């Protein structure tokens with residue numbers, strides 16, 4: 519059975535937390551590190567949330583933790599707080615003091631360097647840490663196995679502005695740096711992740727309270743349902759990051775196309791937009807693969823089965 523080395527870069531965020539739960543209890547994955555990045559919440563809160571998630575879930579193997587720091591231009595203030603002020607549905611988890619504090623970008627460089635070509639980076643937040651890791655170690659893009667990024671838009675509207683998706687919008691300079699790097703990249707845009715919705719019946723399907731995963735998920739998910747209903751008028755939620763994680767584990771459930779994409783850095787209305795060169799005689803260099811279709815039912819099933827497995831592996 520192939521054990522796949524993954525590094526998750528996250529800005530928890532409830533959907534980040536669900537993706538972490540899936541990954542840390544998946545027997546086919548070796549989660550070498552979880553690196554925090556500011557996005558849904560400020561950097562310090564993102565780091566605390568990563569630690570809280572790992573402590574609450576207590577997975578079979580504890581990953582290294584990377585500490586988040588602010589992007590050069592800071593983070594945008596987010597009107598709709600889908601994930602709550604603390605990023606985890608106001609769960610206010612107790613967190614112990616993080617002993618060995620290493621910057622996220624250093625952890626990324628270290629973990630890729632010890633296993634050249636083997637690590638899949640699953641980027642589920644702004645691309646600040648990945649870009650910084652590439653600046654810190656210019657050879658790194660060629661040493662990463664691949665990067666799977668949840669972010670951007672393919673042809674649909676943005677979610678933080680009409681033109682931009684949140685992860686890209688938070689740090690467009692870093693996103694451009696990563697898009698233009700020679701690393702092997704797959705983009706999973708919000709057009710795709712938004713197709714996989716979860717109704718209220720998800721709450722009945724979660725592992726029960728006798729499991730660490732069940733207790734944790736039942737603490738954070740109800741808030742997301744309330745947010746989607748109150749902020750967006752939806753009677754279901756999207757777990758964008760969990761879908762992006764599934765694309766890294768089961769690429770056969772997605773259709774992808776090679777594409778030439780770049781990021782708008784300074785449009786009055788379009789900052790953070792993902793721009794594709796779709797001209798008949800494309801002039802931009804092909805620089806990534808982008809998911810264009812998804813097997814919705816199968817992906818949803820993989821998420822539900824992964825959460826059930828997390829419950830089975832976290833009985834207490």
Ligand code: RIB
Nearest residue numbers: 531533642643684685758
């Ligand atoms: O636009 C959705 C993305 O922004 C998700 O990763 C969510 O967690 C937030 O980071």
Ligand code: CA
Nearest residue numbers: 531534642643
């Ligand atoms: Ca996220």
